[in-house]
Amino acid sequence: MRIRFTKMQGAGNDFVVLDETRGLLGLSTAQYRFLADRHFGVGADQILSVRPAPRAGLDFEYVIHNADGGEVEHCGNGARCFVRYVRDKGLTDKTAVRVKVQQGEIELRMNPDGRVTVNMGAPVFDWDRVPFNPIGLVSDQVNGWPVFDLVLGGQGMAPAIARVAVVSMGNPHAVQRVENVDTAPVLTQGPLIENHPAFPRRVNAGFMQIVSRSQIRLRVFERGAGETLACGTGACAAVVAGIRQGWLDSCVDVQTHGGVLTIEWAGQADNPVMMTGPATPVFDGEIDIPEL
Numbered sequence: 235m236r237i238r239f240t241k242m243q244g245a246g247n248d249f250v251v252l253d254e255t256r257g258l259l260g261l262s263t264a265q266y267r268f269l270a271d272r273h274f275g276v277g278a279d280q281i282l283s284v285r286p287a288p289r290a291g292l293d294f295e296y297v298i299h300n301a302d303g304g305e306v307e308h309c310g311n312g313a314r315c316f317v318r319y320v321r322d323k324g325l326t327d328k329t330a331v332r333v334k335v336q337q338g339e340i341e342l343r344m345n346p347d348g349r350v351t352v353n354m355g356a357p358v359f360d361w362d363r364v365p366f367n368p369i370g371l372v373s374d375q376v377n378g379w380p381v382f383d384l385v386l387g388g389q390g391m392a393p394a395i396a397r398v399a400v401v402s403m404g405n406p407h408a409v410q411r412v413e414n415v416d417t418a419p420v421l422t423q424g425p426l427i428e429n430h431p432a433f434p435r436r437v438n439a440g441f442m443q444i445v446s447r448s449q450i451r452l453r454v455f456e457r458g459a460g461e462t463l464a465c466g467t468g469a470c471a472a473v474v475a476g477i478r479q480g481w482l483d484s485c486v487d488v489q490t491h492g493g494v495l496t497i498e499w500a501g502q503a504d505n506p507v508m509m510t511g512p513a514t515p516v517f518d519g520e521i522d523i524p525e526l
């Protein structure tokens with residue numbers, strides 16, 4: 235099967251975007267994995283499939299698959315690329331669109347400066363909904379906010395403890411504070427946190443360096459994709475965790491290896507998290523996808 239695609243990136247988190255507004259392509263898990271493969275396919279952290287709105291009042295639905303082929307609930311950088319894509323391709327001329335993702339509905343707005351603002355919805359702290367099982371973990375409180383010690387041990391590494399705050403932005407995140415993201419153990423601890431048994435659907439592992447009350451540096455080892463140059467939901471989760479622990483103000487610039495995302499959160503559980511950042515097309519192409 236030969237399909238058309240658009241390659242996009244948002245702060246260096248890269249995507250293959252597929253137009254399924256006129257019919258589903260019916261790709262298998264292995265075919266998503268093939269598209270994401272940087273040697274045999276196009277190469278991407280995630281695949282975004284744009285579909286028609288499932289009900290009146292919505293403009294579209296978009297479905298997200300990680301590079302490992304698994305479908306996921308949410309993707310912040312992908313949301314910004316999605317809205318740029320539907321406008322560039324003439325699928326809508328609206329500057330504000332409402333879209334269904336797996337875990338709900340989100341609103342997106344194109345700004346005059348070309349950046350995109352996404353209302354990511356309210357963070358979720360209900361452990362069952364993350365999902366997260368804290369039973370048996372040592373916990374503490376920072377500014378009245380619970381943090382948990384994950385005991386990590388892998389082949390060839392001394393046992394380590396990662397003290398994480400847990401939050402869902404529709405998808406699960408475990409965020410720890412580090413002195414310096416450049417030397418943080420992202421590649422050694424990341425896979426161990428991702429697969430820690432306290433997270434039954436695995437988790438995205440964030441490493442946050444506080445620069446000031448309005449600026450952090452962040453690296454994220456993403457579930458199903460490994461370390462990416464930026465993670466939008468990870469940036470939201472880190473800022474929420476930093477505000478809750480008393481370290482950050484309500485508007486924070488998040489410096490990632492791929493660019494800056496601006497995150498705003500008023501601090502109450504039901505306040506939505508707003509994310510603003512870039513969304514850039516890279517190229518259009520066609521590819522033959524094997525039967526997999």
Ligand SMILES: N[C@@H](CCC[C@H](N)C(=O)O)C(=O)O
Pocket residue numbers: 247279280300306307308309310311312405406438456457458459462464465466467468
């Ligand atoms: N890169 C994304 C997050 C994509 C999904 C994530 N890997 C997960 O499995 O939850 C973002 O920008 O938020």
